[in-house]
Amino acid sequence: MRRTRLSPASLGPRDVLHVGSAGLRTRPMRVVLSALGIAIGIATMIAVVGISASSKAQLLQKLDALGTNMLVASPGQGLFGEEVKLPKEAPGMVGRIDGVQQVGATGDLPQAVRRSEKIPADESGGITLKAADEGLLKVLRGAMASGTWLNDANGRYPSVVLGHISAERLGITEPGRQVYIDGRYFTVVGILGPLPLAPEIERSALVGWSAAGKLLGFDGHPTSIYERSTDASVRGVRDLIPRTVDPENPRNVQVTDPSSALQAKAATEGAFTNLLLGLGGVALLVGGVGVANTMIISVLERRHEIGLRRSMGATRGQIRIQFVTESLLLSGLGGIAGIVLGAAATYVFAASGGMPWVVPLWAVGGGFGATLVIGTIAGLYPAVRAARLSPTLALQAV
Amino acid sequence: MSSGTTDGAVPGPADPGTCPTGHAAGPVGTGYAVDPAGTGHAGGLPGHFAGASDGFTGAPEHVVELAGVTKEYPGGVAALRGVDLRVARAELLAIVGPSGSGKSTLLHIIGTLDRPTAGSVTIAGHDIATLTDRRLSALRAQHIGFVFQSFHLVPGISAQDNVAEGLLYSGLPRAERRRRAAVALDRVGLADRMAHRPHELSGGQKQRVAIARAVVGEPDLLLADEPTGALDSASGEAVMALLHDLNKEGATIAVITHDSEIAAELPRQVRIRDGQVVADEGRAAPTGKRRAPGTGHPGIRSAER
Numbered sequence: 001m002r003r004t005r006l007s008p009a010s011l012g013p014r015d016v017l018h019v020g021s022a023g024l025r026t027r028p029m030r031v032v033l034s035a036l037g038i039a040i041g042i043a044t045m046i047a048v049v050g051i052s053a054s055s056k057a058q059l060l061q062k063l064d065a066l067g068t069n070m071l072v073a074s075p076g077q078g079l080f081g082e083e084v085k086l087p088k089e090a091p092g093m094v095g096r097i098d099g100v101q102q103v104g105a106t107g108d109l110p111q112a113v114r115r116s117e118k119i120p121a122d123e124s125g126g127i128t129l130k131a132a133d134e135g136l137l138k139v140l141r142g143a144m145a146s147g148t149w150l151n152d153a154n155g156r157y158p159s160v161v162l163g164h165i166s167a168e169r170l171g172i173t174e175p176g177r178q179v180y181i182d183g184r185y186f187t188v189v190g191i192l193g194p195l196p197l198a199p200e201i202e203r204s205a206l207v208g209w210s211a212a213g214k215l216l217g218f219d220g221h222p223t224s225i226y227e228r229s230t231d232a233s234v235r236g237v238r239d240l241i242p243r244t245v246d247p248e249n250p251r252n253v254q255v256t257d258p259s260s261a262l263q264a265k266a267a268t269e270g271a272f273t274n275l276l277l278g279l280g281g282v283a284l285l286v287g288g289v290g291v292a293n294t295m296i297i298s299v300l301e302r303r304h305e306i307g308l309r310r311s312m313g314a315t316r317g318q319i320r321i322q323f324v325t326e327s328l329l330l331s332g333l334g335g336i337a338g339i340v341l342g343a344a345a346t347y348v349f350a351a352s353g354g355m356p357w358v359v360p361l362w363a364v365g366g367g368f369g370a371t372l373v374i375g376t377i378a379g380l381y382p383a384v385r386a387a388r389l390s391p392t393l394a395l396q397a398v
Numbered sequence: 399m400s401s402g403t404t405d406g407a408v409p410g411p412a413d414p415g416t417c418p419t420g421h422a423a424g425p426v427g428t429g430y431a432v433d434p435a436g437t438g439h440a441g442g443l444p445g446h447f448a449g450a451s452d453g454f455t456g457a458p459e460h461v462v463e464l465a466g467v468t469k470e471y472p473g474g475v476a477a478l479r480g481v482d483l484r485v486a487r488a489e490l491l492a493i494v495g496p497s498g499s500g501k502s503t504l505l506h507i508i509g510t511l512d513r514p515t516a517g518s519v520t521i522a523g524h525d526i527a528t529l530t531d532r533r534l535s536a537l538r539a540q541h542i543g544f545v546f547q548s549f550h551l552v553p554g555i556s557a558q559d560n561v562a563e564g565l566l567y568s569g570l571p572r573a574e575r576r577r578r579a580a581v582a583l584d585r586v587g588l589a590d591r592m593a594h595r596p597h598e599l600s601g602g603q604k605q606r607v608a609i610a611r612a613v614v615g616e617p618d619l620l621l622a623d624e625p626t627g628a629l630d631s632a633s634g635e636a637v638m639a640l641l642h643d644l645n646k647e648g649a650t651i652a653v654i655t656h657d658s659e660i661a662a663e664l665p666r667q668v669r670i671r672d673g674q675v676v677a678d679e680g681r682a683a684p685t686g687k688r689r690a691p692g693t694g695h696p697g698i699r700s701a702e703r
């Protein structure tokens with residue numbers, strides 16, 4: 001009957017923490033060194049995830065600014081591969097579709113753009129010449145890097161606006177310079193800023209719609225119609241454009257969403273980081289082995305303490321939990337240090353790249369969870385060994 | 399790993415007349431009859447033995463009862479060969495013998511740190527052959543205190559915290575553990591060394607801290623293995639004087655020593671040689687006779703209850 005009362009008292013959480021940290025408090029240097037491996041592993045993983053999340057956030061921010069409500073209509077392939085053209089009235093028709101707010105158009109021209117007549121015509125430098133209507137800049141949400149956009153006034157004489165890449169290729173940094181097109185010098189009236197949604201415009205030289213007709217033989221058929229609608233109507237507009245522009249052959253009209261490429265990029269951002277994540281994982285694993293090693297040494301060194309605790313009434317389970325706790329504390333400290341380091345590295349990277357600082361919570365939680373799993377695994381074997389130690393052997397003087 | 403006791407039928411001290419040893423034919427369980435009120439606690443230290451009775455009101459007369467205890471180590475070394483030993487409550491005895499005679503082995507078995515390969519061991523009324531490792535741990539936590547030759551203090555923590563560790567597995571809250579540790583340190587004369595860490599203490603002081611740690615839980619039995627072995631003679635004497643004092647306050651103490659001089663100062667000497675008890679001196683009425691507790695032993699207070 002009295003045997004039933006002979007049951008060991010359980011240790012409270014504070015006491016578990018107390019005995020689990022006892023070994024660490026007396027050996028701070030070893031704690032630092034063995035937690036370092038875990039810290040490096042976690043820091044790597046947090047930084048990799050954080051940096052890719054930050055650049056993704058930046059991309060999404062950019063996408064947000066550019067809007068995902070712009071569509072581009074262009075001529076498709078004819079049924080027999082013949083060249084098809086969009087009707088001249090197409091921009092106006094698109095503008096009348098429900099939900100469409102802005103419309104702009106460009107029409108491709110065959111002529112080369114050169115710095116001067118001395119440069120051979122076939123050295124176009126990859127710059128295409130386009131006729132552009134006035135609405136284009138607004139639809140693209142573009143801005144002028146310098147100078148002015150095409151308008152009625154400068155459209156009366158040979159004027160051209162350069163995309164920023166064409167300006168660079170032509171070596172033109174400011175308006176007022178001239179370029180040679182189709183036997184005539186055109187004055188550069190403006191240089192566009194970057195247009196992430198319309199990289200083809202960045203590589204173009206733009207001439208006013210009517211000037212192109214008068215000076216360059218433009219037939220007035222648009223090759224690209226840019227339109228922006230309300231966010232809600234994007235899908236509907238997309239379906240309506242081909243039927244509106246060419247009711248007889250809607251298949252001849254191709255509609256694309258230039259933001260989809262950016263969206264896809266944002267979605268896949270971070271895919272390349274798998275290798276780095278793997279490296280972080282390896283570091284983490286090595287860190288775990290380091291912790292296990294430290295724990296085994298700790299158990300060997302503290303044989304007397306184990307024997308003493310057993311003599312004072314500690315059960316095997318209490319010895320086990322002491323060393324598992326120690327291991328958890330060790331790896332947990334490494335994990336926290338790693339999270340702080342990784343977040344700091346992400347901050348430095350994000351700040352230097354002008355990105356928002358994003359450290360995903362799931363990465364922090366996952367990283368910390370991983371350290372706890374590692375701590376348990378690393379500590380389990382040494383702890384079991386400590387618990388199995390015969391108290392009498394543990395207490396032996398040597 | 400549980401020992402193959404030769405007399406596994408021994409149900410414990412509550413069953414008189416089955417003691418197979420012939421060494422003490424008297425009923426083992428007389429303690430119950432003599433001390434029915436269950437106040438057999440000698441209350442020297444505050445609250446002495448409180449909570450140690452483990453669910454029964456009477457305390458067994460004998461804290462330690464070994465019958466035919468044999469311990470063979472793997473490889474065939476018989477460290478103990480048929481040891482019979484009884485230790486009454488509030489006794490102070492020496493287990494004395496030359497090096498290698500099996501003293502430490504005996505202490506480990508009395509302390510339930512190890513099990514015999516044959517024979518029965520009953521500590522504070524519990525037949526240890528019937529107890530799991532968990533229950534043995536609880537038995538040690540509640541009933542036994544150890545003092546070691548090499549102190550085994552935890553480095554880097556204060557004397558008070560070292561003593562409080564002695565209560566860690568008792569289930570008492572931390573504040574109470576520390577409070578009792580302070581009382582115990584005061585008891586061993588180290589009230590002014592509470593905050594000192596082991597490396598700031600002399601050998602004798604360390605051993606007194608270790609003794610405080612062993613008695614802070616008010617165990618039924620204090621086991622000291624060569625407690626003066628690592629001390630100079632003056633410190634050793636102080637430690638022995640402390641053990642005497644604790645005994646006068648009611649503690650049951652077994653001191654293991656190879657030093658006959660130290661042993662001679664204790665009321666009872668159990669001489670051991672080659673794993674056998676060769677003499678048991680200073681013990682009144684060692685066999686056959688009923689003996690009222692608290693009599694016939696110097697050092698046991700007559701007004702025990």
Ligand SMILES: Nc1ncnc2c1ncn2[C@@H]1O[C@H](COP(=O)(O)OP(=O)(O)O)[C@@H](O)[C@H]1O
Binds near residue numbers: 476477
């Ligand atoms: N773990 C062990 N394994 C094998 N033999 C042991 C072990 N412990 C003690 N012995 C042997 O048992 C005998 C008694 O040892 P011990 O109890 O330590 O003696 P004492 O404490 O009196 O010096 C010795 O011969 C010793 O070699």
Ligand SMILES: [Mg+2]
Binds near residue numbers: 501502
């Ligand atoms: Mg010994």
